[in-house]
Amino acid sequence: MRYRELGMTGLKVSEIGFGTIPILSGNVPVLPKFFSPDNETAVAIMKKAYDMGCNFYDTAIPEEYGDAEFKLGEFAKTIDRNKIIISDKARFYGGGEIYREVLRSTENLGTKPDIYFVHQVDDECADEVFGKGGALDALYDLKREEKIGFTGIASHYYSVLYRGAKDRRVDILQGSGNILERGMLDRIRTEEAFCGKGFILNKVYAAGLLIGPFTVPELIGGILEYPFSCALLGIGTFSQADDAFGAEYPPVHFSFEDVVGRLKKGFDPIGCDRCEKCICPYGHEIHTTFRQYNYFHLGKEYWAIGKLGMDLEKTYKHCRACNDRVCMNECSRHLCIPEEIERVIGLFEAYGDR
Ligand code: SF4
Ligand code: SF4
Structure with a gap:
């Protein structure tokens, strides 16, 4: 140790x-x-x-x-x-x-x-x-x-x-x-x-x-x-x-792309690293929404969907009318955040009522 x-x-x-x-x-x-x-x-x-x-x-x-x-x-x-x-x-x-x-x-x-x-x-x-x-x-x-x-x-x-x-x-x-x-x-x-x-x-x-x-x-x-x-x-x-x-594991370096690439073998993840730099003026917690999407596919289906329901539809409405999209200004992974939110909506619509 x-x-x-x-x-x-x-x-x-x-x-x-x-x-x-x-x-x-x-x-x-x-x-x-x-x-x-x-x-x-x-x-x-x-x-x-x-x-x-x-x-x-x-x-x-x-x-x-x-x-x-x-x-x-x-x-x-x-x-x-x-x-x-x-x-x-x-x-x-x-x-x-x-x-x-x-x-x-x-x-x-x-x-x-x-x-x-x-x-x-x-x-x-x-x-x-x-x-x-x-x-x-x-x-x-x-x-x-x-x-x-x-x-x-x-x-x-x-x-x-x-x-x-x-x-x-x-x-x-x-x-x-x-x-x-x-x-x-x-x-x-x-x-x-x-x-x-x-x-x-x-x-x-x-x-x-x-x-x-x-x-x-x-x-x-x-x-x-x-x-x-x-x-x-x-x-x-x-x-x-x-x-x-029981073991002293050696340090190993994974780039973020390596990690996302590995996850892609199972599903198409949202490539968010949860840096929390995306501040939405409407108060949407974008990184939590993206976490729920990824966690859903990693095996926490019901928990993830349950949490998504809370704020998602309101977020989506705001995003569609949002012109300046300030949340994207500092995104360290250069995500098109409204498009990713749309993906989450798709998941919620498919599984939200089950
Ligand atoms: S696109 Fe606009 S409303 Fe949607 S999360 Fe970003 S800042 Fe908020
Ligand atoms: S700024 Fe981008 S990478 Fe960082 S938490 Fe927000 S969506 Fe994820």
Whole structure:
């Protein structure tokens, strides 16, 4: 296992970390498959990862990750606690709420979280999170009170991560990316504000959907060139732990065209890298629409279609009447965005009512 610096925290983290969603039992609305291992099995899987060099474990409160937080706490009792780093998170944006959640997480884990993230921050709630008395202020206080080790912001949005990167109260950022959805990683790599912040990467397998067109060594090797601290992989079985931690995969370079070319063997993907530079004045989240199209074809049919329904027809109406098409000005993949949206509409019309 290789290790990387976690920003300016002084901690060294394993290049690959343990994402605990797949070890939860029960029915929590998250993406990956459930394996529902019992406590003993879950602890044994985490121990196996530990024995192979993993020292970073990421979880969230029970409303988000079911009983994973409790299982991680059980595991932490079985080893030298100082040898692992526990990151936890909650989707609460007010200061009082996140303060309460940190105390509850500490009780659930039976130990202090090393890192606590405000989870799923988007543009809508960012002012509350970053503002006076918001969740970030509270995390900063909790750090000074030594109730957590470090503060974090987790988001799927570059704009939010960039705001976090510029904020001195934030130690660590958590965002998404993989060899297909690499646009945000490309931006982070060249943006100075991110230097000195720890960066935890998730969705390396795109919720498992890229396994098939690509092998695990390709998906892991393909992201190693990016300057993250630790890449989280969701682990729910012993064999997944073996795949993730059992080998030191060599870095491999895939151009974006290589990746799209490989996907083309199965379907005609929308060649969007999710750089999030396409700002639509009507507020359409273009990159999410394109993600749903690709995810549909990669095997998440019903989930993808369900999410598409929310905004698509309104978007299409606006696009047809839109003359300046400002969304295309900075598209890093030079996509004709309205035409691609039309393709998504075609998919929605064919499958939306099923
Ligand atoms: S073409 Fe116009 S309406 Fe459509 S996504 Fe782009 S900016 Fe928005
Ligand atoms: S449509 Fe273009 S600008 Fe928008 S996220 Fe995709 S690649 Fe980036």
